[in-house]
Amino acid sequence: MKPKLISSKLCPYAQRCAIVLAHKDIDHEIEYIDLNNPPGWFQDVSPLKKVPALVVGDYSFFGSSVINEYLDEQFAHRLHPTSNLEKATNRSWIEFGGECLSDIAGMMLNKTEHEASAAREALLNKFDRLEQVVGADPYFDGNHFSLVDAAYAPSFQRLNYLDALWPGTWDVRRHPKIVAWKDRLLEHPAVLASTVSDLQGLFYDFIRRREGYVTRFM
Numbered sequence: 072m073k074p075k076l077i078s079s080k081l082c083p084y085a086q087r088c089a090i091v092l093a094h095k096d097i098d099h100e101i102e103y104i105d106l107n108n109p110p111g112w113f114q115d116v117s118p119l120k121k122v123p124a125l126v127v128g129d130y131s132f133f134g135s136s137v138i139n140e141y142l143d144e145q146f147a148h149r150l151h152p153t154s155n156l157e158k159a160t161n162r163s164w165i166e167f168g169g170e171c172l173s174d175i176a177g178m179m180l181n182k183t184e185h186e187a188s189a190a191r192e193a194l195l196n197k198f199d200r201l202e203q204v205v206g207a208d209p210y211f212d213g214n215h216f217s218l219v220d221a222a223y224a225p226s227f228q229r230l231n232y233l234d235a236l237w238p239g240t241w242d243v244r245r246h247p248k249i250v251a252w253k254d255r256l257l258e259h260p261a262v263l264a265s266t267v268s269d270l271q272g273l274f275y276d277f278i279r280r281r282e283g284y285v286t287r288f289m
Contacts (some may be wrong), residue, residue: 075100077124083225084135085123090221094261121219165222187284227253241288
């Protein structure tokens with residue numbers, strides 16, 4: 072059964088799943104919806120009214136981690152480690168990546184300089200911790216692209232767009248391994264394949280509509 076990913080073009084969590092689908096070369100469909108005006112069937116597929124969701128035949132489930140674990144177990148070329156301890160560790164850093172995304176949202180949407188700067192400082196402090204576990208190898212698990220890499224690539228992509236407006240997030244002296252990891256991920260074929268047309272323009276349009284502090288740099 073061909074899986075169908077229910078997505079929104081700007082959603083970084085949905086892009087995590089698109090990366091895994093592309094990396095594993097899984098035959099699939101993607102349906103993009105407008106979360107402000109979702110189709111009537113959407114709540115049946117995703118009771119939390121969030122993307123991503125995955126439809127496989129008569130089954131549907133939601134949440135990027137749930138979806139990516141299913142894709143990893145169902146299709147060849149496993150992206151999770153085989154060791155249960157290493158797998159649990161990777162899951163923890165995927166969860167950590169979700170907290171980083173919350174700070175990125177604060178940078179994008181907070182209305183005042185103080186609030187937006189506090190969100191960026193919170194992210195940089197998280198990067199201090201992440202820097203300690205990122206190695207010099209190409210990917211989080213060494214030479215093996217993993218679900219952790221798929222989880223962070225959309226965040227790094229959006230941070231690149233933000234940094235182009237409001238420089239200061241990327242600091243090669245403070246976080247050299249993260250910056251190098253980011254640059255490798257953003258050139259990965261699966262990340263490029265998962266990127267919707269004119270994502271940067273859509274991202275900037277979204278920020279502009281929300282009228283946060285960062286719009287003064289646009």
